[in-house]
Amino acid sequence: MSKGNWQLIENRNKIKVKAQENEITFKEYKLLDKEITKAARRDKNKWMADIAKEAEVAAEKGKTRKLYKLVNEICTKHKVANELPVKSTDGTLITTAEGKKDRWGEYFEHLLNRPNPEQQAVLEEGKSWLLDIKKDAITLNEVKQAIRKSKNNKALGVDKISAEMLKAGGDIIAKRLQKLLNQIWKQNKSPKQFKRGIIVKLPKKGDLRDPNNWRGITLLLIPGKVLCGILADRIRPATEKALRKEQAGFRPNRGCSDQIFTLRRIIEKSINKRYGIILNFIDFEKAFNSIHQESLWEILKSYGIPIKII
Secondary structure, three states: OOHHHHHHHHHHHHHHHHHOOOHHHHHHHHHHHHHHHHHHHHHHHHHHHHHHHHHHHHHHOOOHHHHHHHHHHHHOOOOOHHHOOEEOOOOOEEOOHHHHHHHHHHHHHHHOOOOOOOOOOOOOOOOOOOOOOOOOOOOHHHHHHHHHHOOOOOOOOOOOOOHHHHHHOHHHHHHHHHHHHHHHHHHOOOOHHHHOOEEEEEEOOOOOOOHHHEEEEEEOOHHHHHHHHHHHHHHHHHHHHHOOOOOOOOOOOOOHHHHHHHHHHHHHHHHHHOOOOOOOOOOOOOOOOOOOHHHHHHHHHHOOOOOOOO
């Protein structure tokens, strides 16, 4: 809001008391009130135009993070979803802060601790040979490379250590982190701190009073992510040769756009040749939260991943 509009508001407040007793002053108050409304509308339009111009410049320069931030600033609803009541398991609304906190804890505890499947998949026997994956001690160069790959401006874990801090620490931080990671590597056990995280809930579509319409993400420690990055860099070259060619997700130089293009070409050819086609889309509910961890380890073994890595 501009300084001129604030001055108008101040003038209106001064005559507000007198307006109740004097008819002329009341008319003056109403005119001033309309003028403030028009000025506020002009200020808002100017603000939105400035934001749009800034977003356009950010898009031209490829600053996507700033672009999304500006778009959200305009489009995000002002109503704070976190202030809404939460539905209990029987559908009743919980309004107290302590009650909502307990309900969210109950919801995520149930979501992230699914019971074991009644019938587990039968996997092939593990490979008689192992993939050629490096199992030596973690080198300083690997630590530096993993730190360099860490993305900036990311939410922090419980330790409040950011990727920017690790990068600014240079060789000193890299050497200390190498020593810590090699202790973990030697003991074959991750510290409890690496497994602790802050669960942040993000709204999806639907009734936001229902916990099922929220998506939880866990903010883990950045040093722990450095270790994961090192393991991923060791595993990726070997597993690339073992994965089926149809898989595009989470692989370098591939993505959903490739799969969409392939599917579209198949549909176009089917239409041209007048062949029938059947498409089957499977959407697993809460897929990432429903993974049976023990089965995941067995799958990794069946691919030939060394026990040391698992």
